[in-house]
Amino acid sequence: LLTEGVYHGWRPGTVYLTDQRLVVLRKEPREVLWEADLDTVRDVRLAPERTVGGEERLRLEVSLADGRRELLSAGEPETLYDLLDRVRAGRLAPALLSGAVPEEEPAIxxxxxxxxxxxxxxxxxxxxxxxxxxxxxxxxxxxxxxxxxxxxxxxxxxxxxxxxxxxxxxxxxxxxxxxxxxxxxxxxxxxxxxxxxxxxxxxxxxxx
The missing domain is CATH 2.30.29.30 (Pleckstrin-homology domain (PH domain)/Phosphotyrosine-binding domain (PTB))
Incomplete structure (x- = not known):
């Protein structure tokens, strides 16, 4: 996850994709570095970027409804892009929701x-x-x-x-x-x- 502001640089974490949101989680110390509900994601694209060493890497650029753009780095950016695109399109919903507890009852x-x-x-x-x-x-x-x-x-x-x-x-x-x-x-x-x-x-x- 690329952060801006006082600290500018990549923060290491693990990207998790669920049926509802995209989350970047740091393991130690345990912390959610960034998260976004999928219904706030307006666009996702693969953005090539040249690293300090001259190597070109693909990053995942996520555009949100509030105008923010977040840049994520992943070991397999194409796979993450494809999964995110399919989840947003609803094509993976049945598999992701398999075994989930129905919440048809009103909440107390x-x-x-x-x-x-x-x-x-x-x-x-x-x-x-x-x-x-x-x-x-x-x-x-x-x-x-x-x-x-x-x-x-x-x-x-x-x-x-x-x-x-x-x-x-x-x-x-x-x-x-x-x-x-x-x-x-x-x-x-x-x-x-x-x-x-x-x-x-x-x-x-x-x-x-």
């Missing part, structure tokens, strides 16, 4: 939550969008094609706040206990609101 609550995602190397807090309906709680990161967490509310046995510091500050962590004994950890800027909503929509959690 939506907003930003952190999810402590289990990893082989240890759990990792990730920020994303949560959606609570009468039947389920889902959580999805902006770089994921489908939700990483899908919890039917019939499987929710209890909700409690735990002391200590979380991504949302002191006392921001919620522990959701399932009927199988599993514990799911979430963090919120407004944990009381989410705890009330979850408890109200789950009979088992309300009587826990």
């Amino acid at each position: 609550a939506e907003g930003h939550l952190w999810y402590e995602e289990p990893r082989r190397s240890g759990p990792l807090w990730r920020g994303g969008q949560a959606r609570l309906t009468a039947g389920r709680l889902t959580w999805k990161s902006p770089v994921d094609a489908r939700p990483a967490l899908v919890l039917p509310l019939t499987d929710l046995a209890g909700v409690r706040r735990v002391p200590g510091y979380g991504p949302g500050g002191e006392g921001s962590v919620l522990v959701l206990r399932t009927t199988t004994g599993e514990e799911i950890r979430l963090a919120a800027d407004d944990p009381d609101r989410w705890a009330r909503r979850l408890t109200a929509t789950s009979p088992a959690a309300a009587h826990a």
Whole structure:
């Protein structure tokens, strides 16, 4: 990703393309360097550029609805260009949406939550969008094609706040206990609101 301003130069990251957005993510330290909803992308083209060493490289130029133009560098720019073009045209939508959770139910609550995602190397807090309906709680990161967490509310046995510091500050962590004994950890800027909503929509959690 080429950045302008006080710092001018290429910032290394990984490009992710989902059915809804284009994201550049840095691994260490973990940070979203840039992202754009696909419905704001007005044009994409391959732009040749001569490097400092004299080599010509193809860059991906993305024009946005607000007039901005972003320049991306990729190992296989033609492949990324083709995928982006096909996704915007809708030709890859069925494949990308395969296995996604339908969201036909009206939302009771939506907003930003952190999810402590289990990893082989240890759990990792990730920020994303949560959606609570009468039947389920889902959580999805902006770089994921489908939700990483899908919890039917019939499987929710209890909700409690735990002391200590979380991504949302002191006392921001919620522990959701399932009927199988599993514990799911979430963090919120407004944990009381989410705890009330979850408890109200789950009979088992309300009587826990």
